[in-house]
Amino acid sequence: MPTILERYQKAFPKDQELAQQANKVLPDGITSDGRYMEPFPIYIKESNGSKKWGVSGQEFIDYRGGNGALLLGHNPxxxxxxxxxxxxxxxxxxxxxxxxxxxxxxxxxxxxxxxxxxxxxxxxxxxxxxxxxxxxxxxxxxxxxxxxxxxxxxxxxxxxxxxxxxxxxxxxxxxxxxxxxxxxxxxxxxxxxxxxxxxxxxxxxxxxxxxxxxxxxxxxxxxxxxxxxxxxxxxxxxxxxxxxxxxxxxxxxxxxxxxxxxxxxxxxxxxxxxxxxxxxxxxxxxxxxxxxxxxxxxxxxxxxxxxxxxxxxxxxxxxxxxxxxxTRKPHKHINELANYFRQQLNQIIDDNHLDWVVYGEFSCLKFLIGHGLKGLKTADFNPHTLDYRKLMYRGNPYLRQYLRLGLLLNGIDISLSSVIMAAHSTKDIDQTVTAFSQTIAWLKTENLI
Ligand SMILES: Cc1ncc(COP(=O)(O)O)c(C=O)c1O
Known part of the structure; x- marks a missing residue:
């Protein structure tokens, strides 16, 4: 069975090629520190609604939402x-x-x-x-x-x-x-x-x-x-x-x-x-x-x-x-959807007995990958009672990287701080939840969790 890293390198050949070209002209091949990614980032050529399409042909459901700028979605x-x-x-x-x-x-x-x-x-x-x-x-x-x-x-x-x-x-x-x-x-x-x-x-x-x-x-x-x-x-x-x-x-x-x-x-x-x-x-x-x-x-x-x-x-x-x-219409939708999303992801986290949690308010999603509180159910997690350094650390960097790569492989572009856009639908969320489960299964196979 190939590792997540092997799968990633195989799935995104054009991205890897572009990253090599980019590294020759741009420091780290990127244009903002926030876009740094190992082993190389994905390259996007088009976006619409809740989706983005990469140069190697994949479709991604996007939760990065233009770093929070795209409240309505891509190209409303x-x-x-x-x-x-x-x-x-x-x-x-x-x-x-x-x-x-x-x-x-x-x-x-x-x-x-x-x-x-x-x-x-x-x-x-x-x-x-x-x-x-x-x-x-x-x-x-x-x-x-x-x-x-x-x-x-x-x-x-x-x-x-x-x-x-x-x-x-x-x-x-x-x-x-x-x-x-x-x-x-x-x-x-x-x-x-x-x-x-x-x-x-x-x-x-x-x-x-x-x-x-x-x-x-x-x-x-x-x-x-x-x-x-x-x-x-x-x-x-x-x-x-x-x-x-x-x-x-x-x-x-x-x-x-x-x-x-x-x-x-x-x-x-x-x-x-x-x-x-x-x-x-x-x-x-x-x-x-x-x-x-x-x-x-x-x-x-x-x-x-x-x-x-x-x-x-x-x-x-x-x-x-x-x-x-x-009109106030977008807010009701994005807040409700974010709530639903957090609940669904946390259910999977609990089912897998992981010390992870997805929290956040309004349409914001925050992932903590390893809070270290043994046996804590996600429903009992209260970020207000945790040391701020633990929250900011966001968990094991190695695991975080593989989670991100695994989710990209499963068609999801999400980071530890992400957002719901008005263009997202329940179908997007359900697809993402399935991708999250699949990625966790891969992480388990590699003994990363
Ligand atoms: C809270 C906050 N303040 C300031 C900035 C900087 O804004 P810009 O990237 O447009 O310079 C950001 C960007 O992410 C931000 O999230």
């Missing part, structure tokens, strides 16, 4: 129509255009704290701008962030994006020293920092927990953070780049009824195309405004430029996406 007709129309009307006017107003109005309609909006090209850029605004507004320098929360790859927030507090390469120590990376969900530590360090400008976090809920957060924690930040004059930034429009049409802040000072958006907001935004309190966003600065005779204008900010193509996709979200 309303977005395709809007983008196609816009491509014929022009991709860049080097000028203002009506779509950016419509786009901002929709954001404002869905997210009540969005008194003003500024568009960027990505989530990384949105957080960069939000932090710059917070520093200018408060006149302070430091950022407090939580270990494991991801806010993009720019210098001041990449530190602490993983589990450790080590400074990543290429970040000057004088920049790293301005970032405080706290363990997640520990209010006492946050308060201690705020009490002892008067130079903290902002707290930034993912409002359902790092990696959209791998280490989940409670609404109570958010409420307490809100109180603390108000007390200490610190700007509270909700990074809703994944949660925005996904956990609720009004984001996690509407779900939990907590109003941050600033919200950063990307992914869903741009309808599956590149784009992002900072939204929030007028008083803070107006630090970008020349007019307001002139009127108040202040010299604190925050610079923000960008060739592709609010480009008409992304705007057209964003408008189509947010218009669909306004």
């Amino acid at each position: 007709p309303e977005i395709v129509a809007a983008v196609t129309k816009q491509l014929q009307l022009g991709t860049h006017y080097s000028a203002c255009h009506p779509l950016e107003i419509e786009w901002a109005n929709l954001i404002q309609e869905l997210i009540p704290s969005a008194e003003k909006v500024r568009f960027t090209n990505s989530g990384t850029e949105a957080n960069l701008l939000a932090i710059r605004l917070a520093r200018t507004y408060t006149g302070k320098n430091k950022i407090l962030r939580f270990l494991g929360h991801y806010h993009g790859w720019q210098d001041s927030v990449i530190l602490g994006a993983g589990e450790g507090e080590n400074t990543p390469s290429g970040i000057p120590s004088y920049i790293a020293s301005q970032t405080i990376a706290c363990p997640p969900n520990d209010l006492d530590i946050v308060e201690k920092y705020l009490r002892e360090d008067p130079d903290i400008a902002c707290i930034i976090l993912e409002p359902t927990g790092g990696c959209s809920g791998v280490v989940p957060i409670t609404g109570q924690f958010l409420a307490q953070l809100r109180e603390l930040t108000l007390h200490y004059g610190v700007v509270l930034i909700f990074d809703e780049i994944i949660t925005g429009f996904r956990v609720h049409p009004g984001g996690a802040q509407t779900y939990h009824q907590i109003t941050p000072d600033l919200t950063t958006l990307a992914k869903v907001v741009a309808g599956g195309l590149p784009g992002g935004a900072v939204a929030g309190r007028q008083e803070i966003l107006n630090l970008i405004s020349k007019k307001v600065q002139k009127k108040t005779l202040k010299s604190t204008k925050v610079s923000h430029l960008g060739t592709f900010n609010a480009n008409p193509v992304s705007a057209s996709a964003g408008i189509a996406m947010l218009t669909a979200i306004k």
Whole structure:
């Protein structure tokens, strides 16, 4: 019987060939660290609805959902129509255009704290701008962030994006020293920092927990953070780049009824195309405004430029996406389907007596492959009681890799942090559950579990 690795190498010959070509021109053959895969990644040539098709001819049910951007699925007709129309009307006017107003109005309609909006090209850029605004507004320098929360790859927030507090390469120590990376969900530590360090400008976090809920957060924690930040004059930034429009049409802040000072958006907001935004309190966003600065005779204008900010193509996709979200129809479907999916996968995990679990809230799926809690049934798993480092570790890397390869071989593209899209059906889920069972059987044959 061939091993999973042997099967993978045999099943994806064209992918392997492309990977060899890619390695010659791209470091590791990839274009984003998140796409790194051993022995080589798969290459996709087409996608539609809940599916993707690879260069070696396989069909995959996709749960990666454009890294969370594709809330509706691949190529939803309303977005395709809007983008196609816009491509014929022009991709860049080097000028203002009506779509950016419509786009901002929709954001404002869905997210009540969005008194003003500024568009960027990505989530990384949105957080960069939000932090710059917070520093200018408060006149302070430091950022407090939580270990494991991801806010993009720019210098001041990449530190602490993983589990450790080590400074990543290429970040000057004088920049790293301005970032405080706290363990997640520990209010006492946050308060201690705020009490002892008067130079903290902002707290930034993912409002359902790092990696959209791998280490989940409670609404109570958010409420307490809100109180603390108000007390200490610190700007509270909700990074809703994944949660925005996904956990609720009004984001996690509407779900939990907590109003941050600033919200950063990307992914869903741009309808599956590149784009992002900072939204929030007028008083803070107006630090970008020349007019307001002139009127108040202040010299604190925050610079923000960008060739592709609010480009008409992304705007057209964003408008189509947010218009669909306004109906609230997608959310009921994706949340119910995600619940069903988690239950089905957990049933198989229990039947096989594995110390794995699939958890997560809303339409987010989190896999923990080896929690080490002997005899624990998946129904009794509570991520709030587990050490955050264990949740972030996600389990045995070797096993995780073979699980991923096995699932790809069985026509499923899913990672440890995945999402349900509106295009998914119960049939997709049932097919995936069968693939999951098959992969577990292979892992057993290889004595990997
Ligand atoms: C919560 C969160 N913040 C920020 C980012 C960075 O966004 P981008 O990749 O658009 O720069 C991401 C991307 O995955 C994210 O998930």
